[in-house]
Amino acid sequence: MNIYKLYSKYFLSLLVSMLAMVAVTSCSDDDEDLAQSGYGYVQFKLTKSSFESAPETEEPASRAMTDKLDKLADAKKIQVVLLHDGTTVSQTLLLNSYNDENAEFGLRSDKLQLVAGAYKVVGYYLYDAVDEQLYAGGSGDNSDFTVVSGGLYVQELSVDAVSRGMVKFQLEKQVLSRATEEGYLFNAIAEIDVTVKNMFTREVTTFEKMKVTYETDYEESVGTDNPDDHYKEVGKASCDSLVWLPAGTYQVTSYTTYSRSGVSRTELETQVVKGESFVVSNNEVTENAFVPILLSETSENIKDYKALKEIWDKMGGKNWSYYGAEYPEGTNWNFNKDIDLWGEQPGVTLGNNGRVTGLVLSGFGISGFVPDAIGQLTEVQILALGSHDEKVGGKLFSSEGITVGMSEEHKQKMRHHYEEMFLKYDVRENLSEMLQDVINNDPKQSKIVKSSRISLKDTQIGGTTSRLDGISKAVMRLTKLQQLYIANAPIACVPGGVDNFCTEWEDSNSEYAKQYQQEEDEGKLSWSNMKELTDVEVYNCQNVKTLPAFLYQLPEIQLLNIACNRGIEAEQLKADWTALAKSDITGPKIQILYMGYNNLKEFPDEGADANGQGGVLTNMKKLGLLDLTDNQVEKVTAFGTDIKFATVYLQNNRITEIPANFCGFTNEMETFNFSNNLLTEVPDIFDAKSVYVMGSVDFSHNKITKVQNGSAFKGINASTVSLANNLIEEFPKELFAAGSPIQTLDISGNKLTKVPKGSLTGEKAHLLENIDLRFNRLTELSDDFRATTIPYLQGIDLSYNSFSKFPTEPLNVSQLRAIAIRHQRDDKGERCLREWPEGITTCPSLYQFQIGSNDIRKVEEVMTPYIYVLDIADNPNITIDLSGVCSAISQGLYYLFYDKTQDIRGCDILFE
Known part of the structure; x- marks a missing residue:
């Protein structure tokens, strides 16, 4: 575009005439005097001239938009023509601005050094970066200026340029009843493309990849659920950058939104819209340019939020008050906010598309029946209606606990959360403090970490933390469910009677039930479809008299926690366990079974025979952790050696005998705990010659006097063995004679009077490093305690015995680090x-x-x-x-x- 044609032929001819006249004028006699007066500087400042836009009622063609400089930023050089005492001065200078945006507010030239005196601007030319002429300008009204010796004069030049202003786009939510299934979170918008139209010229402009900033704010509005809540939470978003537009009236006509994850950008949606008009004025900022972001009430994420509201309403939400450790005490849900923010509640996890993926209601004090609206939450992976740490820990579902999308490794770790809290401990904790210190100072041995096991005092067995009394069978629509936790509630399940675990609609006339009824009629509502549901907890529910029926129908169950359900009688629990084991659906799949603190007296009758054949327990092929802590078990049935346990907790029962083929063992075997029972012999169920070495075996606090089968005893393949607090009078030399690879032996609290020579003989006796002999009646040690037999002995505690002569035998062991012989009587x-x-x-x-x-x-x-x-x-x-x-x-x-x-x-x- 030849913008320099702006000026008339009259101006150009006038300029040529003046230059010709100056060319024939002789030099003045005063030139020498002027030169002696010194030099000064002039700098030219270019600004847009005042220009009123043509009325928008005119036709676009009537506006001489081609007669103006499009952007000041396009001008990179200026050639000025000056008149000084009849002499013409012409100079080309560079034009400068901080950036292209600031150029619209004005340009400044480099400084021009001139002889001091009076000057007149004849005219000027503007050039772009490649020296193409853009514009020719006249002197204007204020064309005279004076250069002072040693001074700087700024001469303003007016440029007739297109008026422009700056715009900052604000994103405005509009929830409409438009038909759509897909949705996304408003705060997921990271970038946006915005297209605007000049309502007069119809010219369309698109701004791409503008970054979006999101924040929440509050507006005065009384909440309908809580009259004391006077502030409504709203979400606001705006573009970070300012963009330039020619002055005029505009309207947003379309947008495209994007989310971003790292360097990856994903398009969310493109919408054609009709935004409110906004006016752009010259060199002013317009902040009321709103982009109407269309949200749909029919999108699945908004429907999820409405379902959350119904769940809250029907389960006593107004009275909820959080009491765990994950949120501040007394926390409740709040719906005095934009509807698209309803999903942002404590205990609710949202996916990238805004769908609810996790719902944790433990710790809030829920009540009533989980309504049919639960069936809307088809993306939910975690559903917790109570849990085993609801009050004592409260962090099971924290960012470090069970989370949506956790790795398989982390999932396995969380399956042992109950074990870590209530069951697991290091048998070596019962050793004397001195021996524990020795072990912890040996870099070759694993350190003894004191367990911080929490007692059940905060959630007493039979106590409740909620008034949950039923769950809608609409839960079966949640086919992506992975973890289902139900605990500390009065929900009932009675043999041959009521079963409120997902067997009925909460309200058969509800809109949700009517919607889902057809799915049930078509056989689509079935637990057999829950192929991702692997972890289930039905814990401490006082009105559960038998296991709910849905447990037997889960096709991929791996963890089952049914601890602390003391409402189930012994025979019923035995029958329930038998049914679980016998089922081809659940029996071969269960890997972890927590069944402690119940009334069980007997294992299922059909155990494995001596050859490992038959019996329902042999069907539990993958069972690796069995917890029967604090039951009333008297009779133990064999699983068979094909069942390879990693951990067995059978402490605090009434067991008198363990069958020889109780189970098999692998290198994964960590703990075998039979403490606090009525065993009279160390059971011969292990084999020291096995290649699998267990972590620890605990037979403490029984009534053991000897090992089973005497000299034929096969030994114990464990590094730590505890026989503490039994009735042993003769040192169980069979342990070492069989080749048991014992490193730490606790035999404190027995009736030993001596350790005869030959007690520590065996091919692996030399591995013994620590031995606790406290609280016996020992009076002497044999030569077995010398370096020739146990060369790696590090610690020995002989306190609370009857030595009258110091036993010097261990003192010649070069590795001995600690010895105690306190309190001899x-x-x-x-x-x-x-x-x-x-x-x-x-x-x-x-x-x-x-x-x-x-x-x-x-x-x-x-x-x-x-x-x-x-x-x-x-x-x-x-x-x-x-x-x-x-x-x-x-x-x-x-x-x-x-x-x-x-x-x-x-x-x-x-x-x-």
Whole structure:
């Protein structure tokens, strides 16, 4: 476009005439005087001239839009023609601005050095970046200026350019009854393309890939559910950038929205719209340019939110008050917000498309019947109507717990959450503190982490945290469900009677029930369709008298937690377990079965025979974790050696015998816990020659006196074995004779009087590292405790026995790090150990020695800092010189347990 044609032929001829006249004019006599006056500078500032747009009633062709510079930013150079004392000065200068947007507010040229004096602007030319002429301008009304020596004068030049203004687009939600199934969250919009139309010229402009910022705000509005709520939550979004448009009146005609994940951009939708008009004025910012984002009431995500509102209404939502650890105490749902924000509630997880994918109602105090509206939430993967940690932990469904889309590894971890909270513990926790310290200081051994097991005091067995009394069978529409948790509720299930677990509509006349009835008639509502539902918990429900029927129909169940349902009688629970095991649907699929704190007395009768054949329990082929803690089990039936357990919890029962083919073992075997039962023998159900070594076996707190089968005992293939607190009088040498690879043995709290020679013989006896012999009646040790037999012994605790002579046998073991022999008493209860083991400071690895609560007398040995943990407390007659370790004591490098009444010499700091 030849914009420079703006000026008339008259102006051009005038300019030529003036230049010709100047060319024939001779130099003035005053030139020398002017040169002596010095130099100054002039800078030219170009601004848009005031220009009123043509009335919008005129035809577009009547507007001389071709007679104006389109954008000031297009001009990169200026050639100015000046007249000074009859002499013409012509100079080309660069034009500058901070950026193209700021150019619309004006351009400045480079400074031009001139001789001081008076000048007149004759005219100027504007050029683009490739020196194409864009525009020719006249001098205007204020064409005269004066350059002062050493000064700078700014001369303004007016450019007739198209008027432009800036626009910031605001995204405005409009919920309409338009037909659509797909939806997305308003706050998912990361970028947007906006097309606008000039309502006068009909010219269309599209702005692409504008970034969008979302925020929530509040407007004054009284909530219908809570009159005390005077502020409505609204979502607002706007474009980050300002865009330029020629002055005029515009309307948004279409948009395309995008979401973004990392570097990936996904188109959400394209819509043709008719936005409200907005006016763009010259060099002004227009912020009321609204893009109407159309949301549909019929989209599935909005329908999900309406279903949430119905669930809240029908389940006593106004009285909900959260009491867990994931949200502030007293938290409730809030619907005083835009409808597309209804899904943003505590306990609700939304997918990228705005659909509800997780619904956790545990901890809110729900009540009533889960309504038929639950069937709308067909994208839900997690549904929790209570859980085993509802009050005691409250973080099972936190960001670190069970979440939508969690990895298979994390899912497996969360399946052991109940075990970690209530069952799992390290058998080595029962060792003496000294032995635990030895183990924790050995980098080759796994550290003993004290369990923080939570008791059931916060949710007592039979207690409730909600008033949930039923669940609509519309749940069967949730075919993407993966975890279903029901707990601490009065919901009922009675043999041959009521079963409120998803067997009826909440209201057969509800719009949802009418909608879903046809699916039921067509056989589409079936638990057999729940092929992703793997984890189910029906926990601590006092009115459950038998397991609900739906459990037997789950085709892919892997975890079943039915603990703490003490309303189920013993025979009924046995029958329920039998049915689960016998079913070809559930029996071969269940991997984890939590059934603790119930009334079970007997396993199913049909166990495996001696050859591992037959029996319903053999059908539980994948069962790896079995929990029957705190039942009343008396009779144990064999699973058969084909069933490979990783963990078995059978503590706190009344078991007297364990069948030889109880189960098989693998390297995954972590814990085998039969503590607190009525066993009289160490059962011969293991095999020390097996290639599979278990983590720990716990037979503590029974009535064991010996091992089963005597010298034919096959041994225990475990690294830690506890026989603590039994009735053992003779050391069970069969453990080691059979080749058991025991590293840690706890045999405290028995009736041992001695450990005869040959007790620690066997091909793997040398692996013993720690042994706890406390609370027995020992008076001596055999040579088995020397380095030739147990060369890797690190810790031995002989406290609370009857030694009158210090057993020196272990002191020649080079690896020995700690030994304790506290509190020795004879049959009369009198202190019987008076002997100090001379030379104990020469043991190469010993760092801890406990000999407190005895009757040690004068100690002749000089103590060294190498034994830096020393317990001599409660030895009333002791005399000992600690001058050799006093410096270490003063520096905090020596741990001494003593009494200030004792005769301790050489370290006065102890008595300051």
